Amino acid sequence: MDILVLLQLIVSSSLMYAAPLIFTALGGTFSERSGVVNIGLEGIMVMGAFMSAVFNLLMFDTFGGLTPWLGLLAGGLIGVLFSLIHAVATINLRADHIVSGTVINLAAPALAVFLTKIIFDAAQTGPLARSFGRSNILGLQNIPVIGPIFFENTSGPAYLGILVAGIAWVVLFKTRFGLRLRSVGEHPQAAETLGINVLRFKYYGVMISGLLGGIGGAIQAQAIHNEFGILTVAGQGFIAMAAMIFGKWNPLGAMGAAVFFGFAQSLSRVGSYIPVIQDIPNIWLQVLPYLLTILILVGLIGRSEAPKKLGITYIKGN
């Protein structure tokens, strides 16, 4: 196979698989920076995937080609609603963050399939009306060599994700809002003393994770699976969490890690076209993201990287 075509295939399929991970990992970053562990990202993605699939099928006649993009909003909105359960449980009702996240992960697939059966009379939605497909990015495909590899016939949502990662970095590290959000995760008592409403900022963190996680799920349904069923998300939320940790709770790092995991996942699909890689048994490519995450956690990440008060419920006056 022509080297240019091969590179194009690798880049575009990596980005396609990376897109949901980028958004969800960014969401996790906001939640954890505010001190709330969110292993419920998996469940939030499931709800986002479900909602976008329903929206896609029901609203295609109204919105036509714009439907998948608006579907992202639909997924994001349901994500926010679902994340509120986690917020209320962990912030107000003092539930253990992992327990509450587990509840989200138990509830979401059950609820989504329950609703799918009620709406469509089947456990899957069936093919969507309009998926994302492949697009050229803002005329950049005309740049010689680089253009066709990176910007031609590729994943639109992935580039949106990269853009959002940049914005997230600015918000988190260069704005007053970001400083306050981080202070709440690092030292809530000090933040409270300075007049910051700790609980409100934790809510912001969790709700942003719901928005971005829901969008991540919506991309998973509309760009990769082209339907919603119980297997649409299947573990991607957990990989996104891994990307967030891999990226050291930094939006740009999380985005980079998500792209890498997208690459690793795409290898088990397109690896058979690539010399050397095609000789590696598929099983290694499948478990690579998981084992790599463990290795990274053990070897490269210092223990002080996570927000200091991560997972600890803030009780006023204590």
Next chain:
Amino acid sequence: MLTMNKDRLNNLLVPIFSIFLGLIFGALLMLAFGFNPITAYNAMISGVFGSPYFLGEALRAATILTFTGLGFSIAFKAGFFNIGVAGQLLVGWTASIWVALAFPDLPRLMLVTMSIAAAIFAGAVWAGVAGALRAYFGTSEVIVTIMLNYTALHLTNYLILNVLGTGNTTERVSENANLSIGWLTELTAGSRLNVGIFIAMVVVFLYWIFMTKTTAGFEVRAVGLNPHASTYAGMSATKNIILSMLISGGLAGLGGAIHGLGTFGNLFTQSGLPTAGFNGIAVALLGLGNPIGIFFSSILFGVLEIGAGFLPNGAGVPDEMASIVTAAIIFFVGANYIIRFFMNKLNNKKTQAVQEGE
């Protein structure tokens, strides 16, 4: 003495209220979608308790949940969230089938023992990795066990497709690896209820002895309550972390063996992680870490699991409703602050009324 009794009562009230609130939540959801919740719950209960076969199946499901629940619980007591019970169950299941298929002609007692031992070992190793990484490198066991879950899933599927099986499934194990007991099968009209339920009861008892009557169990609990204080008192946090994770994974692996040899008799490719793993977490949380509580919680969730099958035909409700109820129950257990808050208010009012009466 009086306060201790009150605490015990409160501890019992939290799960009971949680079950109650979870069922009410499910009922409201069904009403919202135009279903009749009474018909639905009735279909589940009469379905399961109306025939010895389905009651047997519910107890069979409860058996597996007891093992995964106890497994999750012991790590939780030591301060670890072993979210990997599903993966540990799966590797246990795989190991038990592997051994059973490798030595089909050994005497029954020997083959069953060997298969179960292999499963316990596999589960213990799978969880032990997470425990050791936590103990020596401070790596989050939540992330490591999640990653090991998916590693187990892909690895098992790979083994079935390439080593153990033909196509998507392995052969059935020989009669010598079978866990069924004639009279129990007959009593439950041919259900897959097997010797596992008695093993579960024994393990519940041993778990209770270990946690409350032995030094090792005391240390596990102490490390969970306050790692710094227990280290100061001369207990080794490292040792206890690894020990509790080994036992935790071993129990999940044992559940996998009972699932493999008892429920299915073979191994087949999975599209997702076994639900018994995550439901085990639910069972342990509802049982509040008490082995007897876990046993009864398992029976409740076993009834819900098998009862779910009666929802579509009995009440027109999708069977996912049962899982939604499960999640709701655990939500209230997790957010028990609200239940305790109202119970305290109620108690205060009562004391006030008594004082005013005097």
